[in-house]
Amino acid sequence: MRRRNFLALGSAGAALAGVRKRPSLEADASCGCEFQPQAVGRGRGGPAVDAFASLQSGIKITGLKVFGVSLTPNSDRPYVFVKIETNQGLVGWGEGTLEGKAGAVIACVNDFRDFLIGSDPMQVEHIWQSMYVHSFYRAGPVMGSAISGIDQALWDIRGKALGMPVYKLLGGPFDPRGVRGYYHVDGANRDQLVQIRQTAGEQGITCVKSGIPGYYEWIERRPKIDRAIKSIQLYREALGPDIDIAVDFHAKTSPAVASIIIKEVEPLNLLFIEEPCPPENVQAMAKIARRSTTPIATGERLITSYGCRELIEMGVIDILQTDINHTGGITGLWKVAATADVSGVSMAPHSCEGPIGGLAAIHVDAAMPNFVVQEICGQVKPGPTDKLWEEWLGFPAMRMMDGRFPLSEKPGLGFELSEASLAKYPFGGTRPMARVFHDDGSVAEW
Numbered sequence: 001m002r003r004r005n006f007l008a009l010g011s012a013g014a015a016l017a018g019v020r021k022r023p024s025l026e027a028d029a030s031c032g033c034e035f036q037p038q039a040v041g042r043g044r045g046g047p048a049v050d051a052f053a054s055l056q057s058g059i060k061i062t063g064l065k066v067f068g069v070s071l072t073p074n075s076d077r078p079y080v081f082v083k084i085e086t087n088q089g090l091v092g093w094g095e096g097t098l099e100g101k102a103g104a105v106i107a108c109v110n111d112f113r114d115f116l117i118g119s120d121p122m123q124v125e126h127i128w129q130s131m132y133v134h135s136f137y138r139a140g141p142v143m144g145s146a147i148s149g150i151d152q153a154l155w156d157i158r159g160k161a162l163g164m165p166v167y168k169l170l171g172g173p174f175d176p177r178g179v180r181g182y183y184h185v186d187g188a189n190r191d192q193l194v195q196i197r198q199t200a201g202e203q204g205i206t207c208v209k210s211g212i213p214g215y216y217e218w219i220e221r222r223p224k225i226d227r228a229i230k231s232i233q234l235y236r237e238a239l240g241p242d243i244d245i246a247v248d249f250h251a252k253t254s255p256a257v258a259s260i261i262i263k264e265v266e267p268l269n270l271l272f273i274e275e276p277c278p279p280e281n282v283q284a285m286a287k288i289a290r291r292s293t294t295p296i297a298t299g300e301r302l303i304t305s306y307g308c309r310e311l312i313e314m315g316v317i318d319i320l321q322t323d324i325n326h327t328g329g330i331t332g333l334w335k336v337a338a339t340a341d342v343s344g345v346s347m348a349p350h351s352c353e354g355p356i357g358g359l360a361a362i363h364v365d366a367a368m369p370n371f372v373v374q375e376i377c378g379q380v381k382p383g384p385t386d387k388l389w390e391e392w393l394g395f396p397a398m399r400m401m402d403g404r405f406p407l408s409e410k411p412g413l414g415f416e417l418s419e420a421s422l423a424k425y426p427f428g429g430t431r432p433m434a435r436v437f438h439d440d441g442s443v444a445e446w
């Protein structure tokens with residue numbers, strides 16, 4: 001085509017475009033991914049505000065704050081604490097600590113500001129659904145942790161408004177003595193384990209958890225496997241028959257390696273083996289479970305009940321360990337527990353971050369019919385972190401009495417916390433978690 005003719009056609013096309021009515025952007029959105037316009041001006045929440053008008057409590061969320069708290073400048077797991085303020089002076093606290101991704105969670109909490117300001121904090125389920133569904137992309141660990149911190153704070157407000165501890169709002173407690181827990185005893189030698197056994201007896205501790213040494217190739221040599229087996233055997237020999245022992249493989253082993261180790265330690269009657277392979281590999285987990293009579297546990301890296309569905313439906317595991325700081329808060333953990341319960345799966349929730357999430361988990365545990373034991377990354381002997389938590393909250397948070405975490409009668413989550421106490425530990429930024437490698441330089445699970 002000659003250039004003159006091409007230009008003529010272009011001019012004619014432009015003229016026709018001026019005569020025809022150009023379609024609007026809305027009409028042209030044939031992909032189906034455009035939002036349909038909704039009525040505005042009826043409150044920050046749109047039409048839903050009017051739908052609940054007759055049910056409003058009169059409490060409104062007026063402020064949202066999120067704090068990064070680094071106990072050490074180079075910590076890979078700064079606490080992420082959420083504070084929600086209301087027009088009636090009620091304040092709620094929650095936690096969304098996520099190892100290695102603190103900055104991302106802080107940003108995500110702030111992204112949810114429009115979901116919260118002006119809303120009624122008593123409508124916890126409605127807000128949870130809105131954050132999860134209206135985010136469109138399904139929650140991973142960052143969004144799940146942000147939702148977790150917000151949700152815990154909402155339940156804290158709800159309990160304070162109603163003058164009841166959260167576990168009573170959930171229908172608990174199942175056991176008035178409190179919530180059974182365990183401490184960690186990693187890296188202990190025989191003499192230390194004998195001392196731990198004595199201390200555990202004095203404190204009424206009935207359960208501990210250890211790990212396995214080193215990192216493992218997909219197919220591993222026998223000396224390294226034997227080392228893992230002997231380390232587990234040592235725990236049983238030194239701690240005796242009366243203390244339940246759980247062993248965390250931390251997804252460091254393949255189905256082949258895990259199966260060999262688990263088979264060898266079956267006579268030790270362990271409480272459970274945790275994460276014998278990466279949790280996203282459901283078929284591999286199923287292969288290990290079929291080869292073992294020892295209960296298999298996993299779940300600390302799984303998000304919401306949807307992320308646990310396949311494991312539950314396939315009957316792969318015996319115990320779920322979802323973390324209240326990642327899986328969607330109190331609402332999320334409660335949903336996981338209910339989903340697991342109908343399939344005969346028990347719960348041993350994970351909580352190895354800060355004290356707020358740990359205390360929130362205790363409230364949910366107390367109302368779970370399928371609860372077994374609560375994890376907290378503390379030691380039999382209190383350490384510096386325990387002292388700090390006591391300074392912050394005014395009581396020895398996450399310390400057991402007679403082998404159980406006591407239940408508070410205070411409303412909400414049962415504590416108060418000042419911003420000033422957190423200011424002493426300013427946010428040091430996000431730091432990566434440990435990066436470990438095999439001898440050949442390839443990436444290792446840890």
